[in-house]
Amino acid sequence: MTQKKFYKDAFERIDDSRKNKLLEIAIDEFASKGYKNANINIIAKNAGISIGLMYKYFATKDDLFITCLKHGMDLLDKSLYEIMQSDDKLLVKTEKLIRTICAHSKSHSKYIRLYNEIGAEKGASERTRMMVEEIETKRSSIYITTIAQALANGDVRDDLDPRLFAYFLDNLLTMLQFAYTCDYYRERFMIFTGVDINEADDEKIISQLLSFIESAFTVSHEELKKL
């Protein structure tokens, strides 16, 4: 949880609007071409700065990418955190969660595409490990805590493992994010459901997913056998 920074001091010094503009332009490039095919000379040109200055801000292409990624992740995490902090019951929270995920995926699809990118990284163990930690620790802890609380309150089935169930939940949400934003997973959604997710009836997706999760979280194996 080191919260390292991956930019140089010079980047911190410039004003926020330029900072954001630069990051958005970089995110555009990374999100549309992928890490390897993205070209930092083009990013610099599009941002209206020299490549030399770019390297005054970020030591490597890698650092620029990571900074973009965190920039995107922070935004979503803030929303999720607020939801999970509320006094609502788990299922209410879950519904809010799904709705937020959908909305965010549509309005910030580029960020999700960056996140999807690192999931495919090969052989970059140390950097990858750090990124995972930075990103997933926050998210997992808010899920796990909430579920553990619900368990204590008797709001969910008593035979669930909070960590694994948090993991399953996040998996379902993550795949939904990918379906909204990434070429392959969008096509995949279409093959399974027969509709393009961007023209789909969101309410149906939401209600089915919520209903899926609701039952999964609520009914214990014991109770199930009695039915």
Add this chain to the structure above:
Amino acid sequence: MTQKKFYKDAFERIDDSRKNKLLEIAIDEFASKGYKNANINIIAKNAGISIGLMYKYFATKDDLFITCLKHGMDLLDKSLYEIMQSDDKLLVKTEKLIRTICAHSKSHSKYIRLYNEIGAEKGASERTRMMVEEIETKRSSIYITTIAQALANGDVRDDLDPRLFAYFLDNLLTMLQFAYTCDYYRERFMIFTGVDINEADDEKIISQLLSFIESAFTVSHEELKKL
């Protein structure tokens, strides 16, 4: 469902053992370095053939990759198909499914890494669409059919949409595959659960996931409210 082939006739003519050897070596390279960083000159050298011959077999690096991917996918699909064809009830099938996924992920992690790779592809729309179709059509149809059947038999809740539930199911299984095989998702599993999936108690994962899916598939929203 064009079932196009992405290799030249010359590749078909060589005997199966050389064919498989070549593909396995290519898969090694793609799986360990990712598509962009993989080097087909190195693949040729490792496979003991000249780069010239490589291009007699595959028109482009892309085609080689796709052929590798299909080679890997076919294997898993065959197992899944057999499971889903059986007379077992859905939950029994599901358990077999999960167990097969776990086993396969461990023994053929490289194939999953290739599959993971295409999920991150950016901007290759036409080719991507074809790949999705080839791969996901088969898998989705066996899931959907099975669930639809179970629905007709009254084995599952009556308010589920077979296609969406098949999709959710496949998402959970896919993410599990990634956790077993891909750097990022392995770390992510560790953050959520606290254990390394490769040293984890598989039975616990399986039973919790099965139990999660079981309740999700079985208890309708209507019944839930009564409880």
Add this chain to the structure above:
Amino acid sequence: MTQKKFYKDAFERIDDSRKNKLLEIAIDEFASKGYKNANINIIAKNAGISIGLMYKYFATKDDLFITCLKHGMDLLDKSLYEIMQSDDKLLVKTEKLIRTICAHSKSHSKYIRLYNEIGAEKGASERTRMMVEEIETKRSSIYITTIAQALANGDVRDDLDPRLFAYFLDNLLTMLQFAYTCDYYRERFMIFTGVDINEADDEKIISQLLSFIESAFTVSHEELKKL
């Protein structure tokens, strides 16, 4: 004494005339501009090959440089070795040595300039150490052995340390080489002697240096006090 090679197999495969041509062109570039300012794109262009092929022959600029350096050193070493292997007395050998050094410095000044280059390398410890070993081990051993032999024969003063005296001898010869070939040391020679070494009376330089070395090697401190 590992005798490592710093070129790839592909370089070995090409015929000697092309090999030598390439090396000579590279040596020209390195000798005239120094390692850092030398441009391997220019070397490739001058040699009439593509930069890609250049990298099929040498993995790095560094490796190309080292191969050039060894190419040059081997030539001189062969001559020196022959001289030192003869049955002549040490002083006769020394005179031959000096004459060979002078002649070689004039005809192969570029090689000496490369050798001079590595003497100025900063902070490249591991590579530097290897280069030193490759180059100096050969040269030092032929000097040391010869002097030790002369010592055993009573041809030189009995209070000399063969290794240190070999070292002093080589220092004098090395500096003479530099005077013939390197800008700075040529100017320096002029400042000291008043003449440009390339227009100087070689016989005078040779006789004075030989005489300097002769007395240094012959008269012991003991004998000196008696005079």
Add this chain to the structure above:
Amino acid sequence: MTQKKFYKDAFERIDDSRKNKLLEIAIDEFASKGYKNANINIIAKNAGISIGLMYKYFATKDDLFITCLKHGMDLLDKSLYEIMQSDDKLLVKTEKLIRTICAHSKSHSKYIRLYNEIGAEKGASERTRMMVEEIETKRSSIYITTIAQALANGDVRDDLDPRLFAYFLDNLLTMLQFAYTCDYYRERFMIFTGVDINEADDEKIISQLLSFIESAFTVSHEELKKL
């Protein structure tokens, strides 16, 4: 002997301690990385001044380097000059010389590394010529004068050429300096002598070198034949 200055007036105006600090830091960078790899932006940062101010002091990187070099050379020259001005006989002076060289090389190795650096400069003819003149004229003249005087006094052999013998003497001392300070020449010393010069018995080196020079300077070819 133009004694040009290679810094701007602004540099003269700052107080000596800042002047020296700046030069020492620049010398550190040049000595550890070499001229080409040294980075004057880093020098400025390490010295705690802005790069803009750096360029108010020195017009180019080159000028900074030359100023550093002279700064270092002056110090040694002062010591040498004092020794050579004394009334001692040549051999006594020579011993003092060697001892001073050893001590200075150890305490001011960075300066010698700068001096070594210019010996490897390629293709900078005009500037190089000036540097040589600045540095070597002083040193050569004190050696030559002293030797000529000794020759007049009959303290040294009558068949020596004062300029060439001064040159040989300086060569031996210069190579010793390099052995103490520069990576390559340190390794080279080790190969020849079998010991690391920084852990060596200085007295042995000194006595052998002195003895080498003593005989070289004292016994004429004529006398040698009689022995």
Add this chain to the structure above:
DNA sequence: GATGAATGAGGTTTCATTCAT
């Protein structure tokens, strides 16, 4: 006097693909 943001040419290295043999 002092700052430091900004520049951009230039160099090393990679690798998919071609083609003459």
Add this chain to the structure above:
DNA sequence: GATGAATGAAACCTCATTCAT
């Protein structure tokens, strides 16, 4: 069928120097 030498565009990154403030 088989070879592998050859290509060359393209990408990352460095750093001396300028100049507006």
